[in-house]
Amino acid sequence: MLFNRPEFFVLLAITWFIYYLPKFQKYQVNLLIISSLVFYSYTYPLLVLLLLSSMLINTYCSYQVAKASFVRQRLWAVYGVTLNLLILSFFKYSPLLARTFHLNGSGVGDFLLAIPLPIGISFFTFQGISLVVDVFQRKNNHQPIQDMIPEKFIDHLKHTFLFVAFFPQLVAGPIVKGYEFMPQIRPKTWVDIDRRAVFKALVVGYFLKVVIADQLKNHTYWIAYPFFMDSSSVDLLGMLFGYSMQIFADFAGYSLIAIGIAGLFGYQLKDNFMFPYIATSFSEFWRRWHISLSSFLKEYLYFPLGGNRKGKLRTYLNLMIVMFLGGLWHGAAWSYAVWGTVHGVALAIERLFNDWVSLKKTLLLRFLQGILVFSVVTFAWLLFKLPNFSEAILYVKAIWQNTQKIPNYHRLFYVLVYSFPVIVYHMYYLFKQRNPDNILTRLEPYVYGAMIFMILTNSGTSGDFIYFQF
Amino acid sequence: MSMIRKAILSAILLLVLYNLKVYYGTPSRAWGQNQWQNNIIKAQNYLYGFEVQPNMVLGSSMAANLEGALSNRFTSLAFRAGSARLGLKLLSEQKQPLPQLVLIELNTLFLSTELDQTFANDMTLPGIYETKGLLPALQEKNQPVTILSGYVQPMLNKLKARHSAPKATPKNDTKPTTEQGKHTSEKPGQKEVNQDKVKQEEVNKVTLLKPTEDLLRSIRLLKEKGCKIIFFEIPQNTQQHQDATRKATLQMAYQYFPPEAFTYVLLPKDLSAYQTSDGVHLDGKSAVAYVKYLNGYLPQKN
Numbered sequence: 001m002l003f004n005r006p007e008f009f010v011l012l013a014i015t016w017f018i019y020y021l022p023k024f025q026k027y028q029v030n031l032l033i034i035s036s037l038v039f040y041s042y043t044y045p046l047l048v049l050l051l052l053s054s055m056l057i058n059t060y061c062s063y064q065v066a067k068a069s070f071v072r073q074r075l076w077a078v079y080g081v082t083l084n085l086l087i088l089s090f091f092k093y094s095p096l097l098a099r100t101f102h103l104n105g106s107g108v109g110d111f112l113l114a115i116p117l118p119i120g121i122s123f124f125t126f127q128g129i130s131l132v133v134d135v136f137q138r139k140n141n142h143q144p145i146q147d148m149i150p151e152k153f154i155d156h157l158k159h160t161f162l163f164v165a166f167f168p169q170l171v172a173g174p175i176v177k178g179y180e181f182m183p184q185i186r187p188k189t190w191v192d193i194d195r196r197a198v199f200k201a202l203v204v205g206y207f208l209k210v211v212i213a214d215q216l217k218n219h220t221y222w223i224a225y226p227f228f229m230d231s232s233s234v235d236l237l238g239m240l241f242g243y244s245m246q247i248f249a250d251f252a253g254y255s256l257i258a259i260g261i262a263g264l265f266g267y268q269l270k271d272n273f274m275f276p277y278i279a280t281s282f283s284e285f286w287r288r289w290h291i292s293l294s295s296f297l298k299e300y301l302y303f304p305l306g307g308n309r310k311g312k313l314r315t316y317l318n319l320m321i322v323m324f325l326g327g328l329w330h331g332a333a334w335s336y337a338v339w340g341t342v343h344g345v346a347l348a349i350e351r352l353f354n355d356w357v358s359l360k361k362t363l364l365l366r367f368l369q370g371i372l373v374f375s376v377v378t379f380a381w382l383l384f385k386l387p388n389f390s391e392a393i394l395y396v397k398a399i400w401q402n403t404q405k406i407p408n409y410h411r412l413f414y415v416l417v418y419s420f421p422v423i424v425y426h427m428y429y430l431f432k433q434r435n436p437d438n439i440l441t442r443l444e445p446y447v448y449g450a451m452i453f454m455i456l457t458n459s460g461t462s463g464d465f466i467y468f469q470f
Numbered sequence: 471m472s473m474i475r476k477a478i479l480s481a482i483l484l485l486v487l488y489n490l491k492v493y494y495g496t497p498s499r500a501w502g503q504n505q506w507q508n509n510i511i512k513a514q515n516y517l518y519g520f521e522v523q524p525n526m527v528l529g530s531s532m533a534a535n536l537e538g539a540l541s542n543r544f545t546s547l548a549f550r551a552g553s554a555r556l557g558l559k560l561l562s563e564q565k566q567p568l569p570q571l572v573l574i575e576l577n578t579l580f581l582s583t584e585l586d587q588t589f590a591n592d593m594t595l596p597g598i599y600e601t602k603g604l605l606p607a608l609q610e611k612n613q614p615v616t617i618l619s620g621y622v623q624p625m626l627n628k629l630k631a632r633h634s635a636p637k638a639t640p641k642n643d644t645k646p647t648t649e650q651g652k653h654t655s656e657k658p659g660q661k662e663v664n665q666d667k668v669k670q671e672e673v674n675k676v677t678l679l680k681p682t683e684d685l686l687r688s689i690r691l692l693k694e695k696g697c698k699i700i701f702f703e704i705p706q707n708t709q710q711h712q713d714a715t716r717k718a719t720l721q722m723a724y725q726y727f728p729p730e731a732f733t734y735v736l737l738p739k740d741l742s743a744y745q746t747s748d749g750v751h752l753d754g755k756s757a758v759a760y761v762k763y764l765n766g767y768l769p770q771k772n
């Protein structure tokens with residue numbers, strides 16, 4: 001079920017109406033679990049069995065970590081993490097295995113290739129891992145765990161089901177950590193809704209998704225083989241720029257909608273995007289883009305690998321490993337791993353450069369750095385749009401070769417028109433940081449009004465969220 | 471007044487003003503921002519009764535290409551990246567009086583692709599359909615950016631004309647494809663990349679979908695209600711005329727819609743008289759020539 005489909009609004013309205021009825025207050029968690037299962041099983045009902053299995057595994061393992069003796073708790077934590085990774089690997093990476101080793105045609109190969117990719121699996125398995133690891137770490141550090149693990153198993157079961165399946169963030173994040181979400185589970189009332197924040201998140205989220213991303217997708221569609229071969233260099237660059245704006249609007253829009261909807265039920269999810277295209281370094285970009293994934297990888301992979309505490313060479317290597325795996329997390333194709341590695345290399349070079357050279361941070365330098373980061377990031381998105389390497393290479397070649405072709409000015413016009421709000425969104429943030437009490441803040445309500453107007457009158461044809469495929 | 475209230479009130483005010491502008495202002499141009507939006511506009515124009523003629527043409531982008539050459543007594547529900555099935559589905563909603571004559575384009579997509587059910591359902595979604603009918607500002611052809619682009623269009627056209635060197639009309643009917651939806655043909659020089667796709671396509675060639683109950687029902691219903699139905703084929707490149715899917719499609723069409731009961735206008739004998747601009751779609755002159763050929767098979771009063 002998509003956030004921009006009528007059936008979703010029906011489910012949301014019914015759930016929200018019942019949720020705050022005083023008589024139903026003690027059933028709030030149950031209600032959210034049921035709605036989440038309806039949400040998840042709407043298109044492919046059978047997939048709910050996998051989700052239920054994952055939830056049961058994580059409930060049991062985290063409960064055992066909390067209750068078992070010191071020696072056994074580590075064992076249960078290892079079981080939990082391993083089972084989650086096995087589920088993820090089996091469903092997500094089996095086809096990649098078959099393709100890499102050319103197993104198609106053989107019985108095993110065909111079986112591996114036929115395994116379906118359950119929607120949201122990368123997100124809910126990571127949340128499962130987070131729960132097990134968080135409980136283990138807290139227990140190991142002698143911190144209280146009562147706010148994460150209730151005394152009764154049945155209560156823990158319900159809480160874990162809600163944590164893993166909570167429908168606003170079930171299929172595309174933001175990835176929520178156990179220690180952030182579990183303590184929030186308690187009866188909610190109207191006063192728990194931060195109306196202003198929820199309103200802002202929903203309006204900006206839907207604006208970015210349906211007005212910007214859904215419109216841009218119809219113009220960046222032509223970044224597909226063989227269509228792009230006849231486009232001019234200017235078109236190819238313009239479309240790539242548009243795709244960069246689209247992927248931001250799509251995912252940041254989705255995240256904001258998720259945050260807004262969670263807020264309607266009294267739950268606070270952390271920001272997933274913080275104006276990433278103003279970043280002047282790659283490390284800053286990753287502190288601003290898909291923050292929940294970056295922080296997950298940092299806490300549960302980079303730090304356990306040793307982070308930057310084991311010498312420079314090891315730091316660079318750790319960065320590469322984390323980004324390589326982060327890339328593969330996005331999709332079961334080697335192009336995603338290359339995409340991650342490109343970012344890993346950029347991060348390592350940047351660190352190396354900063355260790356050796358110290359430049360005075362002038363405005364011009366920061367601007368040029370920003371352009372460099374944006375350009376590399378944008379070119380790397382090509383591997384998202386064209387996961388087939390040879391096609392991505394052809395695209396770059398075409399940029400180089402098609403300089404004499406006539407640009408499609410109409411398409412470029414639309415790309416610029418729909419990219420403009422994303423640019424303003426970033427620029428206004430920079431402006432607001434320097435002038436917090438500027439006169440434009442008084443106009444904010446009318447800007448939100450204009451965004452609602454555009455959502456109603458200028459939405460694009462409804463499309464899936466790009467990150468759903470991951 | 472709270473921030474939320476101010477925002478909602480200003481949105482309502484904008485919507486009311488814009489609706490008045492659309493209602494009383496000059497009609498917007500007839501095309502949208504991209505081919506998908508054009509499809510929606512076309513469907514809405516028919517469903518809301520803006521463009522209802524006694525005859526109708528249903529098909530894909532190939533049939534859509536004939537629109538300029540067809541007489542203005544035709545409503546077109548020919549969709550780019552779609553097929554005649556989508557038009558039939560909309561026609562079966564019966565929001566408007568039934569046409570007297572329905573031309574159904576037969577091509578390889580007719581029975582080899584699934585109906586875009588989401589598109590078809592969204593057009594007539596209860597509540598949304600009625601609201602869009604009442605508030606023209608919510609219809610796709612009246613999107614603010616579409617209206618804005620109408621003002622910029624002449625400037626963009628000038629810019630394009632300035633950069634366009636005079637070019638010879640393509641004669642070769644195997645010219646590489648550009649924006650042609652699903653009618654993709656192979657391009658010279660990229661064989662390695664395309665090999666897998668071609669293999670896959672060959673496998674798929676003979677796999678046709680059995681016409682669904684919906685499709686059969688809607689065509690039979692049209693016939694029962696007195697609509698004359700004509701199936702027609704449009705010339706494209708020679709290679710595609712030899713295509714196994716085309717032959718299989720024709721065979722299946724004959725099986726379910728026998729030639730004794732339905733009229734078929736098959737390809738003209740002299741195919742060399744028809745040129746395509748991209749291997750699939752007829753160029754302007756050929757479209758006019760083909761419509762002339764097609765008219766020969768239509769009842770005279772049409």
